Amino acid sequence: MNRWKAYCKDGGSFMWQDWLLELLKGFGKLFLNPVFYLSFLFAAYLGVARVKKERRNFTVRAQNAYFELKQLLPMGIIIGLCISVFSIGLVLVVPMEFVVFTGIITIVLALIGKTRMLSPVYTAGLGIIVSSVSLFLGWDYFLFSKNNLSSSEYIFPTAVILLGLLIISEGIFVRNNGVKATSPRLKKSRRGQAIGVHLLERAWILPVFLFIPSGLLTIPFEWWPMFTVGNQTYSLLLVPFLIGSKMEVQGEHPIIATRNVGRNIIILGSIMVVGGAAAYLYPLASIALVLVAIIGREWITRKQKSKEKNKSFYFSRKNNGVVILGIVPDSPADKMGLKIGEMISKVNSIPVQDKNQLYKALQKNSAHCKLEVFDANGEIRFVQRALYEGDHHELGLLLIPDEKVHGNEAV
Numbered sequence: 001m002n003r004w005k006a007y008c009k010d011g012g013s014f015m016w017q018d019w020l021l022e023l024l025k026g027f028g029k030l031f032l033n034p035v036f037y038l039s040f041l042f043a044a045y046l047g048v049a050r051v052k053k054e055r056r057n058f059t060v061r062a063q064n065a066y067f068e069l070k071q072l073l074p075m076g077i078i079i080g081l082c083i084s085v086f087s088i089g090l091v092l093v094v095p096m097e098f099v100v101f102t103g104i105i106t107i108v109l110a111l112i113g114k115t116r117m118l119s120p121v122y123t124a125g126l127g128i129i130v131s132s133v134s135l136f137l138g139w140d141y142f143l144f145s146k147n148n149l150s151s152s153e154y155i156f157p158t159a160v161i162l163l164g165l166l167i168i169s170e171g172i173f174v175r176n177n178g179v180k181a182t183s184p185r186l187k188k189s190r191r192g193q194a195i196g197v198h199l200l201e202r203a204w205i206l207p208v209f210l211f212i213p214s215g216l217l218t219i220p221f222e223w224w225p226m227f228t229v230g231n232q233t234y235s236l237l238l239v240p241f242l243i244g245s246k247m248e249v250q251g252e253h254p255i256i257a258t259r260n261v262g263r264n265i266i267i268l269g270s271i272m273v274v275g276g277a278a279a280y281l282y283p284l285a286s287i288a289l290v291l292v293a294i295i296g297r298e299w300i301t302r303k304q305k306s307k308e309k310n311k312s313f314y315f316s317r318k319n320n321g322v323v324i325l326g327i328v329p330d331s332p333a334d335k336m337g338l339k340i341g342e343m344i345s346k347v348n349s350i351p352v353q354d355k356n357q358l359y360k361a362l363q364k365n366s367a368h369c370k371l372e373v374f375d376a377n378g379e380i381r382f383v384q385r386a387l388y389e390g391d392h393h394e395l396g397l398l399l400i401p402d403e404k405v406h407g408n409e410a411v
Contacts, residue, residue, distance in 0.1 A: 019236075026209060026236035035103050036240040039205045042110045043068040046201055050183050057186045058398050062326045067181060068202060075177050076206045076243075079169050084209035086165070091234070092158045093211040097134050099239055102127030106242050115201050118244025120166035121268075121297040125290045128159045132287060155213070156286040157279040163293060164272030166206065170243050171269055173204050175262025178245060182254040184326030184340075184398050189313065194401050196315030196325035198254035198340075203244040212237050247304060251311030253341045253376055261304050268296045314341070317400055321345035321374065322358050324397055331396020336383045338373065338397070345380075346372035355399045362387075362395070369395070 030036055047068040051061040086092075102124050109117045117123075133139075182198040189195050211234040249257040272293050279285040315325050321343040327333050338344075344352060347361035348370055362369055370384040 022236040023209070026238045030207060030238040030240060033103065033240055035106050035242055036205070038107055038110055039072060039203065039240065039242045040069065042242065042244075043072045043203050045113075046115070046203060050199075050201070053185065054183060057184075058326070060328060060398075062184055062328060062398065063181050071177060071180070071202060072205055075173065076169075076204045079172060080207040083165050083169065083206075087162070087211070088209055088236075091211055092162060093155055093213055093234060094159045094162060095131055095135060095155050096212050097131035098124075098127050098159050099210070099212070099237065101130045101134075102241070105130075110242060110244075115203065115244040116246040116301070118203065118242055119170055119297055120163060120241060120243055121170075121293050124159075124163045124166050124241070125293055128156060128163065128290050129287060131159075132156055157276050157283055160276030160279055160286045160289050161273055162208075162210070162276075163290065164269045164274075164276055166208075166241060166243070167269030167272055167293065167297075168266050169206055169269075170245060171262045171265030171267075173202075173243060173262075174200070174245050174265060175259050177204070178202060178258045178262065179255045182249070182258070184315075185248075186325075186401070187250075189316075193316065195250065195313045196323070196400050197248055197250040198315075199246070199248050200254070200258055201244075201246040203242060206241040206243055207238055208241060209236055209238050211235070247301070249308065250313055250315070251308040252314055257304065257308075261300060264300045264303075265297070268293065268300065271296070315400060317354065318343060319353060322352055322354060322399055325400060326398030328396035328398070331394075332369075332385055332387065333395040333397050336371070336385045336395075338371075338383065338395075339375065341376050343374045344371050345374060354402045356402050358397075358399070 044065075047065040050063075050068070051065045054061040105126050106118065106123045109123065178200045182200045185197045185199055186194060187197055213234060247258070247261060251257075272289060275289045275292070276286070279289060315323055317323075323343050324333075324338060324340055326340060327338060344358065346352065347358055348364045349372075350357075350361040350364065352358040352361055366387065368384065368386050370382065373381055373383060375381060
C-alpha cells in the first residue's frame with residue numbers, strides 16, 4: 001500500500017492512461033501478425049476442399065464454402081476475451097520468443113495443410129520448447145526481446161499455464177462448435193462395402209492479450225498476484241492463435257464422438273494449468289509438462305481411433321431402413337426436422353431399405369410425403385411435408401449409395 005501512495009505522490013508513475021495506450025497498441029499489432037491473415041486463407045481453403053469432396057461423393061455439398069470462415073472468429077473472440085481477462089488479472093508474462101516461434105510453427109503447419117497438428121499442444125508446446133532453448137543458450141536475434149536470463153526461467157511456467165488455457169479452448173471449440181455440421185463422406189470398408197463417415201476439420205482464431213517483458217507498464221501493488229519475479233516493466237500484445245482440429249468418425253454418432261473428444265481435451269488442458277502453477281516452484285519442470293501435454297493429446301487421438309475400429313459402422317446399409325448420412329441446409333428434409341443418424345423406415349407407408357426404394361416411394365405421391373423415422377434413441381416418430389414444384393421431388397438427404405461409392409446423388 002505504501003508503494004501505491006509513493007506512486008501517487010510522485011505524480012502517478014502508474015497511470016491508467018498508460019494501460020489504455022498499451023491496450024490500443026497491443027490491439028493494433030494484431031494486424032501486423034501474419035498468422036491473423038493466414039487464418040482466413042486457411043479456413044477458406046478448408047471450405048473449398050470440403051465442398052469439392054462432398055460434390056464428388058454426392059454431387060451436392062452439405063454446407064457452402066463459406067461455412068468454415070463463418071466459424072473462424074465468433075466463439076474465438078468470446079473465449080479469447082475470457083483468457084485475456086485471466087491473463088491480465090494474474091499478469092501472466094511470456095517471452096517474445098514464445099510468440100514468434102509459435103507463430104512460425106503455426107504458419108509452417110498451416111501451409112502444408114496439417115490441420116490436426118494445429119492443436120496448441122503442438123504449436124504452442126513446441127514454441128515453449130524452442131524458445132526455452134533459445135533463451136538458455138543465449139541465441140539473441142533482432143526480432144526477439146532480450147530478457148534477463150536469471151529471471152526468464154520463471155516465465156516458462158506461465159507459458160505452460162497459457163498452454164493449458166489454449167488446450168482448454170481447443171476442447172471447448174471441438175465440444176461446442178465442432179459438432180456443428182461435420183462433413184459427410186463416403187468410403188469403402190475392407191469388404192468393399194460403401195459406408196459413411198463424418199469428418200471434423202475446422203480452424204478457429206483465438207486472440208489473446210499477453211504480457212511481454214519490457215515496456216511501459218509496471219505493477220505497483222505489492223499484493224498483485226504475479227507469476228513472475230523481479231521488478232519488470234511490461235507491454236501488452238494481442239496474439240492470434242490459430243487452433244485446428246481434425247478427426248474422422250465412423251463408429252458412432254458424430255455429435256457424441258466430438259463431445260467426448262472435446263471433454264478429454266478440456267481435462268488435459270486443466271491438468272496443464274495446475275501443473276504450470278506447480279512448476280513455478282521448479283521452473284525446469286515446464287519442459288516435462290509440455291511433453292506430457294503432447295503425449296496426452298496423442299493418447300486422446302489414438303484412443304478415439306481405437307474406439308472407432310472396435311465398433312460396427314454407424315452409417316451403413318440397414319435391413320430395416322435408410323440411415324441419414326447428411327442433410328442439405330434449407331432443403332425439405334432440413335425443414336422437416338430430420339437429423340443426421342436417424343433412420344427412415346417407411347415413406348408414404350411403404351417400407352424402404354435403400355436409396356432406390358426411397359426414391360420410388362416418394363414418387364407415389366408427388367405433392368406430399370410422410371416419413372416414419374427412428375431417431376438416435378430408437379424411438380419412432382412421424383414427419384410429413386407438402387412437396388412443391390421447386391423441390392423437384394427431392395428431400396435433400398445424403399444417403400449411402402446402393403452400389404457405387406462415387407457418383408451418389410442426393411435424394
